[in-house]
Amino acid sequence: MKSRNPDPSPRGDQGFTLLEVLLAVMILAITVTVLLLQFSVALRASTTSQEVTRAMLHAKQKIEELKMADELAESAQSGTFGDGYEWETRIVPYTHEAAPEDEQAYKNLKIETFQLESIVKWRVGERVRQVAVTTLKTVRKKEWKQGNQFF
Secondary structure, eight states, X not given: OOOSOSSOOTTTTTOOOHHHHHHHHHHHHHHHHHHHHHHHHXXXXXXXXXXXXXXXXXXXXXXXXXHTOSSOOSEEEEEEOTTSOEEEEEEEEOOOOOOGGGHHHHHHOSEEEEEEEEEEEEEETTEEEEEEXXXXXXXXXXXXXXXXXXX
């Protein structure tokens, strides 16, 4: 019987050289290291995203509480949520940028505008992070509460 491989190479039974094995191990080690770093970055980004999302939900909640009020006055409040987040709210009168000839028209309006601001802070290690949500709300002036017309 004749052999199927008439010219066997002299390396056929020797296997891989030490250099080839070291090179393969080095490539494998670099690949695994890069993959682990990517997982670490993704995990950190996911954690940060979760923290910011929770803070935004808290900030929106506080803004909605302020928007539901029938009467507004200049004020500032602060407090904490049960999950380690702190909040501050501010209500300040909003001044419209108007030309000097329009200032009297704004004063005669039966409405006034307030800027509502909600700031939520939290700690990440030594750093303090925060998000802020701001909106405007227009309400009737106190002296015009009885009237039905705004202008």
